[in-house]
Amino acid sequence: MQDIKITARGVQVHYGDTHAIKDVSVDIQDNTVTAFIGPSGCGKSTFLRCLNRMNDTIDICRVTGDILLDGEDIYDKRVDPVQLRAKVGMVFQKPNPFPKSIYDNIAYGPRIHGLARNKADLDDIVEKSLRRGAIWDEVKDRLHAPGTGLSGGQQQRLCIARAVATEPEVLLMDEPCSALDPIATAQVEELIDELRENYSVVIVTHSMQQAARVSQKTAFFHLGNLVEFGDTDQIFTNPSDPRTESYITGRIG
Amino acid sequence: MTDAAFPDGANGAAPRTTTSLLAQDARTRKRNAAEARFRAYGIAAIAVGLVFLAVLVSSIIFKGVGAFQQTFITLNVELLEEKLDKSGTRDIEAIKKVTTFGYNPLIDAALAQAIAETGIENPFSKGKDLRKMISSGAAADVRDYVIENPDEIGKTVEFRLLASSRVDGYLKDRVTRESLARDKNLSPEHLDIVDALAGAGVVTKAFNTDFITGADASESRPEQAGIGVSMLGSFYMMLVVLACALPIGVAASIYLEEFAPQNGFTDLIEVNISNLAAVPSIVFGILGLAVFIQFAHLPQSAPLVGGLVLTLMTLPTIIISTRASLKSVPPSIREAALGVGASKMQTVFHHVLPLAMPGILTGTIIGLAQALGETAPLLLIGMVGYIASNYPDGVIEGFMAPNSAMPAQIYEWAKRADPAYYERAWGGIIILLLFLMSMNIIAIILRRRFERRW
Ligand SMILES: Nc1ncnc2c1ncn2[C@@H]1O[C@H](COP(=O)(O)OP(=O)(O)OP(=O)(O)O)[C@@H](O)[C@H]1O
């Protein structure tokens, strides 16, 4: 049994009048890949964004309930969301590299968090992160070319490398492979599996196969409710809720 | 499951007719015709615009180019000692006692001499009549020279003196013998002399640097008026506008766009800023009069006050364009920065602002250009109609001393009765347009320089 990294209790999210997340309680373990699945619009992204307070940037969004990271309430008044996001990194659905060089894309996070003492340190971090993002071989000769000049799949791996570079403890990924071809997807999945050694990874995906391949735990959301949460094997082979069963067999969604 | 989407019979309902791709059907023809019509409208609209532009530019150049040429009379003036320095001591105070009236006889004599040399008969016995050909400012020029170089007294020195505006007009075809019939300032006999002197190379037209660098002159001396001092006034005003409007405008826009909560109060501010952009500029002028001059007691007609008034006027323009360019930065860039743990401020200054820069700069320069060409608010703070005859001494004076501005100067010239000023107004407009054009070019260059893909 792994340690619990994130505990959510009775989380409710409202966008103005829309009730997007209804009373969700879940435990996310350390060194584990947790997959969020569910039909479009069920609130997967919304819940994921609660975990690093990315929803703070949306004016109309209101979050209630408790979310604890290592036992500390991340919505406590004393918590600075910027400090939180350094610990809980995020990869977005659409690749969004900065319009800067590949090197600067990776180096930006370590720079603002003071992770490198000197230039050689920073170079090391950049190389290590790009390697972990499975993109080093493709870009090592053009580190100073713009990151926006890469292909969509390369950009997404660059974004993963960028998220890894700040040494987060938890990595949130919102459909990271939706823009990737099968080969790049396989690389990213392999990467996720490696990342599990050091991080707690939460991944939103629309691909049942992907969830089954990479995750150890799976949460199924439906219309803002957490319908079922458990071991991936058990959810995919023997779901206890009929809604889960009909979703993974392709009958609703 | 899938067949539920296709009700029975939907597939076989209408029998397909096959058509040839080589023949256009009626619908396509209609569409293409509409497109062709629209293109024609567009081209016609652009053509009309271009024609108007060509007419405007050519008429401005045609009417204004004369201001850049001026007629001069080159005379050898004998600086008689007994007139200029009776004591012979070259004491500068004694020389200064001789007023410009003391110099007139010398110039008259030199002119009579030049006429005699051409061989033409001189019908004027009185120097006063002859002198009408020369600018009334000429004596002052000679006097200034003598005060600078007292050692030249007693010698004969060559001077290039301004011709009077009528003579200048004659060489530029503005004044004719017929028009002189109703003009007491010059007679047709003068024109005979001018013809002869022009033949001898004494009367010449030359490039008029004084128009670009000089100060405005009194109503009776259009040949001396220049736009240089008011250009400097405009320059100081633009400095004030840039120094005030850019930081205030950009800071306000960043706050409103990136930090301010969305609520009724910020909505109210937003509506008011949009409304301010539409307020007539003369209203800002009267506001400036009330606040800066009557309340804060800043000096009247000063470029500082003009600059502050124009700042008020340009702020809404800058804020609106800055906010638009901040808005156009894709939100994914902000999310990316926040996602790696950048603070709001770091996100804005490291990522959003650089991307918005071209838009901000363009907006600012367009705002400045607008301010540069504005006349109405300057009317109310006394920058129109003021004749600054000297360059300000030093930078502080430049901001505080009364001055005019280019558009105000042009307006002033256009108002004056003498037709010679009409030409100067057009010339001033050419210079103003050159400034506006170079500002726009700078805006384009900056835009290119800062623009980046994302
Ligand atoms: N910024 C927002 N403002 C208002 N409502 C929002 C906002 N973002 C999401 N919602 C609403 O919240 C609900 C959940 O959206 P969410 O993006 O979390 O769905 P999702 O499960 O990620 O869907 P998908 O799989 O399509 O990405 C939806 O009903 C959506 O309309």
Ligand SMILES: [Mg+2]
């Ligand atoms: Mg989503």
